[in-house]
Amino acid sequence: MEQVLTSTRQSMPLLIIGGIATMLLAAMALGPWPDYAHLAATLDQPLSRLRWIVGDISEVAFYKHEVPALGLLLGASLAHWAQVKGYRWQGFAISYGTGLWPWLFTSSLLGLLLSHALWGWTLASGTWQPTFVAFVSLPAAMVLLFGGGWRVTINGALLGAVLVTPACLLMVNYLCYPLGLPVVVGNVSGMALGSAVAFLLCRRYPALVRDGLRPATPATASKPHHGVAWTLRRVLADFSEAPFFGNELASLGLLLGVLLAYVLAPGAPAYGSQLVLHLVAGQALASLIGVLLWRRQWMTRGWYPTYIPIVSIVPAAVLTLGGSWQVIIASAVLGAVIAPPLAVAISQRLPGHMHPYIGNVLAMAIGTLVIVPVVGLLPGAAA
Incomplete structure (x- = not known):
């Protein structure tokens, strides 16, 4: 029974990503890829809303497009599989070698979906809103700090949607927009504020994170030689560090995805900025x-x-x-x-x-x- 549960947990991210990819491939068959302006103007349509939600996964790198989002997740899945199998080409061990990537990804994705369920109505304002923030903040941090398991995973997602996302919405709409500040200031300030409150709650009510599967101790590896190859690998891995992946394969999927998106429709990724x-x-x-x-x-x-x-x-x-x-x-x-x-x-x-x-x-x-x-x-x- 334990083996079945472990296998289900390990394969769960792949099933989710496969489902997203299938829906988007079907969407591609319906017509040409829309540019960002068209996407933002048609968010009342289910297909455009789906693209926006999936695009949130690559939003932290300012790419905002479904193709780099899928590239990031497919690369991360490959990196996790390679880590489980112990292959040397896995690169830097994903999620710092904790073995918690499936829980981390699940909590982040649930936080993103809950944020859209609770706060997706803000997109009707016609201005950009930070609906992506739960995917790259508190849910993942809680899994890394307290361990995996459904209690931590679900509570991390809930706190991310209930605390982090509204904090970012307030910062962006009542600080950044009125003062003309870059919206990233509101995004990250809201992440810090909402996360601080959440961690205080976890300390006050430890049942929120009780019985978490403690982070695995990373396997002892030989001390790396910090030469040219390591430097280039590290630069590549930095591109996927914000969602707590920190892996070259995940970053490569992200970068190949955004370049492909740019070729398919130059006005689509990065908010149509070209x-x-x-x-x-x-x-x-x-x-x-x-x-x-x-x-x-x-x-x-x-x-x-x-x-x-x-x-x-x-x-x-x-x-x-x-x-x-x-x-x-x-x-x-x-x-x-x-x-x-x-x-x-x-x-x-x-x-x-x-x-x-x-x-x-x-x-x-x-x-x-x-x-x-x-x-x-x-x-x-x-x-």
Whole structure:
């Protein structure tokens, strides 16, 4: 019986992803791929709403499209399968080698679906809304902190939808839009606020996370050689770090997906900005600079948040100020230099019952608020 339950749990993400892929392939047969403007204008139609929901999975990288979302999940599934089988080509062990990826993915997806059930009506306003935030925040962090199992998985999803998503909605609609701030500031600030409240609740009511399947101790691996190959692999893995995957195969699926989406319909991914190539170039440069600059920290700590500018500072700068080389290079350099150590400084001061990802998202908010205006002063930045 135990073997049957284990097998069901391991195959569950693949079944979910397969179902999503089947529905989207059927959708493709119905007509040409819509651009972002058409998608946003037809969210009252079931097909467009489905595309929006699936696109939320790749929203954290600012790609907002169903194809990179499916690429990310298929790559992550392959990485998890390779980890279970012990294949060397699995890359960096997905979800930090805990073996919790199926629970993590399930909780994140449930949080996303619940968020749409509770807050999807906000999309009727005609303005962009942060419906994606539960997929890349509290649910996954709770699984990693307290372990797997249905109690933690479901409660993480519920708290994500009930606390994180409305906090982000408030920040975006009553702070970012009125003040003209990049919406990522509201997204990550809301994640930090909602998650802090959730972790306080878990401490006050431990039954919420009781009997969680404790995170597995990662297998002892030989100390990596932090050379050229490791550096390039680490840069690639940073692209899937925000949803707590941190794996090259998952990132490769994400990147191949967004490039394919751009070829199919240039006006569809990245909010129809036509800046996909500029985004990817800036994100890769920011990670490369960060990994090289903070290589010693990677060696001594085993992990360092060099992914932060990929999902905050660089895309906010490019989408706000344009894709000139001055904007790309300046945002990548400043983000790589400032954001990772700031995140570590904040995380080290958090209480032990809170996941350190809160420090990462706070560093994203501060870094974006400080760096994007500075980059805007440079020649080549859009007014």
